[in-house]
Amino acid sequence: MQHWFGYLQLIFEGALLTAQLTVLGCALALFMAIIAGLARMSKVKAISIAATCYIEFFRGTSIFVQLFWAYFVLPLVGIPVSPFxxxxxxxxxxxxAYGAEVVRGAVQSIDKGQSEAALALNLTPYQRMRHVILPQAFVIMLPTFGNNAIELLKGTAVVSLISLADMTFQSQVVRAQTGSTAIPFLTILILYFMMAMVISRGIRALERHLSDGLDVTK
Incomplete structure (x- = not known):
C-alpha cells in the first residue's frame, strides 16, 4: 500500500497542474471569446476581418499543431515560452475561438427593443453594450461556456506531449514504472470527472445567480 501511495501522490500533483492549466486557460479563453466575438460584429471592417481570421484559424487547425507551434516555433522567432x-x-x-461564436450569437439574440430603449435613454454604444446587452447575453452564454470549460479541462491532456507533468503524463509514468494500467488510469478518470462536476455545478450556480431579475427571453 505504501508503494502505491507514492505513485498516487504523483498523479495528485499532476492533477494540481491540470487544475492550474484549466483555470488559466479558461480565463484566457473567456477574454479572447468576448474580445473576438464583439470584434467580429464591429462595423470597422479591418477589426471584423482580424477577428474572423483568428476564429477560423484556431477552429480550423488542430490543437496539437497549435501546441507544438507555441512550444517549438515561437522560441525560434525570439519569443521564449515555458511548457506551462x-x-x-x-x-x-x-x-x-469557439467561445467567440457563442458571444456573437448570444449578443445578436437579445431583442432589438433592448437596444432601442437604451438608445432612447441617450446611452452611448459602449454603455448600451456594457449595461444593457452584455448582462443579458452573458446569462445565455453561460451553459455553452460551461461546456467549453469542460472541453478545455479534457484538452489539457495534450500538454503531456511536451512533457508537462499533468495528471495524464504522471499516470503514464506510473504505468511505466509499475506495469499497471488499471489503477493509474482509473484514478485520473475519476479525477477528470470530479473536476468536470465542479465546473458544471459552478456554472449552474452562477447562471441562477445572474438570472435573478433579468429577462433573457428572446
Whole structure:
C-alpha cells in the first residue's frame, strides 16, 4: 500500500497542474471569446476581418499543431515560452475561438427593443453594450461556456506531449514504472470527472445567480 501511495501522490500533483492549466486557460479563453466575438460584429471592417481570421484559424487547425507551434516555433522567432505557458496559450486561444461564436450569437439574440430603449435613454454604444446587452447575453452564454470549460479541462491532456507533468503524463509514468494500467488510469478518470462536476455545478450556480431579475427571453 505504501508503494502505491507514492505513485498516487504523483498523479495528485499532476492533477494540481491540470487544475492550474484549466483555470488559466479558461480565463484566457473567456477574454479572447468576448474580445473576438464583439470584434467580429464591429462595423470597422479591418477589426471584423482580424477577428474572423483568428476564429477560423484556431477552429480550423488542430490543437496539437497549435501546441507544438507555441512550444517549438515561437522560441525560434525570439519569443521564449515555458511548457506551462505554451499549454495555456494553446488551450486558451483554441477554446476562445469557439467561445467567440457563442458571444456573437448570444449578443445578436437579445431583442432589438433592448437596444432601442437604451438608445432612447441617450446611452452611448459602449454603455448600451456594457449595461444593457452584455448582462443579458452573458446569462445565455453561460451553459455553452460551461461546456467549453469542460472541453478545455479534457484538452489539457495534450500538454503531456511536451512533457508537462499533468495528471495524464504522471499516470503514464506510473504505468511505466509499475506495469499497471488499471489503477493509474482509473484514478485520473475519476479525477477528470470530479473536476468536470465542479465546473458544471459552478456554472449552474452562477447562471441562477445572474438570472435573478433579468429577462433573457428572446
Amino acid at each position: 505557458l505554451a499549454g495555456v496559450l494553446a488551450l486558451g486561444l483554441n477554446v476562445g
